[in-house]
Amino acid sequence: MLLGKVLWPRFGAGLRSLASVPGAEEARWIAQVDQLNVMATAGDVSSASGLFRQLIRKEPPGGWREPGRGRDRRRFLYNTMLKALASAGDYGGGEALVEEMRSLYIEPSDRSYGKLILAAGRAGRLDEANRWLQQLAIRGLGAREGIVLYEMLDAASAARDLEAGALWFTRLRVLSLQPDRRAFNALISAAAGLGDLRRAEER
Secondary structure, eight states: HHHHHHHHHHHHHHHHHHHHHHHHHHHHHHHHHHHHHHHHHHTTTHHHHHHHHHHHHHHOOTBBBOTTTTOOHHHHHHEEEEEEHHHTHHHHHHHHHHHHHHTOOOOOHHHHHHHHHHHHHHHHHHHHHHHHHHHHHHHHHEEEEEEEEHHHHHHHHHEEETTHHHHHHHHHHTTTTTOOHHHHHHHHHHHHTTTOEEEEEHH
């Protein structure tokens, strides 16, 4: 017992100093980002927003530039928050967040616009989804066009718009992008909302 009392202050101090080293701080930051992603996937905007604001206020231990790659980690955080808003169908919140990115000179990526497109679709705003798709084309951010087309297909599905879904499904084929299960499920979901599964099968 006496030995424990003698050793613990030194051992405990060692643990506290280990927890404060840059590697441990970076690992803690990454764990919080993973937690943010879980909230975003669930569409838990309230919880995600609180953690997002906490993370974006303070520069991470390794800096805002991702070590080894140089990518802006602020954009990654914003895109994850956009994912939460898209999952919840909060188009207004998504649009405001993209404008906030621009005001901070953080250039939205094709993934940023893709999430905004999905949020518009889930809010039943296919007109806005199409408008942002045009913005993508103007800005030349369609390098990963397949990703954006899938977002448009998901948006059409969320809006229960079979005609729009069929259009984007056909576009995938035109670009020689093999539709996967996600694409077929989105088209079926759009048709199911209209009680028109036969037409989805015909596609």
